[in-house]
Amino acid sequence: MSEDSTVFLAICIITFLIGFPNTVLAFCLCIRKIHRKPIPIDIFMLNLAASDLVFLTFLPVKMKEAADNMVWNMPGALCRFSLFMFFLPLYSSSLFLAAISAERYVCVAFPVRYKSPKRFIYTTLICVFTWVIIAVTSVFTYKAAYLVSNEADNTTNNRSLEPEPWDCYINLSAKQLTELLPVRLGIAVVFFLLPLLICCFCYISLIRILMKCPLLKRQLKLRVVGLIVGTLLVFAISFAPYNASHVVGFIKKENPDWRMKTLMLSTLNACFDPIIFFCISKDMRRAIKVCAxxxxxFMPT
Known part of the structure; x- marks a missing residue:
């Protein structure tokens, strides 16, 4: 088992142990809150939690792959399906984090407009539109990776007849890269750069507004700081290296050798999102305190 595979397996295990219980808790609390009195932030948080749950549910498949030294010893169809479920949350998380930052900014900067009775409808439409964009992009990426050429099809068919194990989405053909690299560049712009700019604008503006309100409680300011830090951690550690590999790959017309390491970091996304849930949701903070x-x-004194 190589060093990269060992590190990837450790990261997957840590992410699953930290992210899964916290995300399930956040998901259940969001549903409960929406049933009682829905507000826009709860809708966005529910979608973010759902996105993380999809990712975490299929993370054990990646654990198995890492344990096998990144050799795919499972059915080929599961490779394609697990890829769809692995990359889809990476796209959706950035968009919903941007939506949450915009919602927080509008809530503070335009409180009158925020109380509009149509805000719940607008929020729902934004979420539906976001999932449509993500699904279309994921399907297009899936086809570009596997069905763009006869060469890719023949390789896949030959692999299904061979008893030897093969890798899943690691070694791509030249024709596949020709179709896939422009798609990756578009993904870096739409699902990383634009959401990052939205988050930076909204949170910088939010900080300026809060600095003009010295009477606000210290706990509220700390939660805002935690929300901003949690969001920046996701973008800086999980999303930035992964999308940088898209840009470098497009420029050099190749699959960067260090792309595997960026995928490891992107896995940590589900570890950082609970920080956002904790800072926004009062029910989440109360539940975590009870669990603690x-x-x-039960700890010995």
Whole structure:
């Protein structure tokens, strides 16, 4: 087992152990809150939690692949489906983080407009439109990676007849890269650069507004800081290296050798999102405090 495979397996395990229980908790609390009194931020948080749950549900497949030294010993059809489920949340998380930042900014900067009765309809439409864009992009990427040429089809068919194991979405043909690299560049712009600019604008503006309100409670300011830090961690650690590989690959017309390491970092996305849930949701903070007290009660004194 190579060093990269060992590190990838460790990251997947850590992400699953931290992200899965927190995301399930956030998802359930969002549903409960929406049933009682829905507000736009709860809709965006629910979609972000759903996106992370999709990612975490299929993460054990990546654990198996890493444990096999990045050799695919599972059915070929599962490779294609797991790729769709692995990359889709990477696209959706950035868009929903941008939507959350915009919602927080509008809530503070334009409180009157924020209370419009149509805001719930607008939020729902934004979420539906976001998922449509993500699904179309994921399908297009899927086809570009596997069905763009007869060479790719023949390779896939030959692999299905061979007893030897093969890799999943690692070694791509020249024809595949020709079709896939422009798609990756577009993904870097639409799903990373634009959401990052939106988040930076909204949170910088939000900080300026809060600095003009010295009477605000310290806890509220700390939660805003936590929200901003959590969002920046996701973009800086999880999304930036991965999308940088798209840009470098497009310029050099190749699949960067270090792309695998960026995929490892992108996996940590589901570890950072609970910070955002904690800073936004009062129910999440209350539930975590209760869980912490229960765990402390079982610890020996």
């Amino acid at each position: 007290k229960v765990l402390c009660s």
